[in-house]
Amino acid sequence: MLVSDQVTIRAIVGTDPQLSVTSKGVSVLKFRVATHERKRDQESGQWVDGPTNWYSISAFRGLAENTMESLVQGDHVMIFGKLQIREFERADGTKGNSADIEAYSIGHDLRFGTSSFTRVRTDMAEADRKVHQGGSTEADASWPKGTDQAA
Template identity: 30%
Template structure:
């Protein structure tokens, strides 16, 4: 849906991500993200927590499977995605939930370290059709160096 605000949130995962499969077999991963603002009280010189906002995060397909295998309860993560507001009824009362359709997610490295392992593409035929290269070995930076002037790679940053 167009017009949804793009947000970047930093918070803690509230529970281990849950992976489910819809009727078509497509995986979908869900988890809750707690975002608590901290401010410095200048009178006491102490950090104080504000009200915690909870966001329901959803990630589809292989990306969701990667998240379910990697992210755990309590991890501090950074999430970027499209923010939506959903209204529903629970026990006769109308409630509102903030949800994020996740585009990117990863652990924050302020208080932790991470080891990244590249996954192989299980859908290499579709990947090669989209990228014009051979599946898992596709390197967009090498392709940029070998591409003719005026190609789609001209808009990529040089770093």
């Protein structure tokens, strides 16, 4: 069974991002993130961590390359993308579920620090934008005249 939803999560990068390139030249980035809820314990009045959820994150093309240059293990991030809950069975017969997110957008969570943005102007950025917009759309008309739409 495969379930898919769009989600936004706030998480901590749990593994070093790993970048690879497919035989067709597509950049693919994979890493894992952890989320947990902090809440006040009613009896002690202290803040405690709730259970940890782990997600496998994948990003493609320009997003993969930019994320590789921007994130390290331990960074606090915001991720928007497509969540898929996947059932699996290992060779030893162990069954389980995996929570995978195909990222559409990734950024630092500025609640925990500052960030500096550097715009990347490439043909790949334009290709990424069109992929997520389903090709040329009305959004092309919304770009201000004289600006680089590939950003």
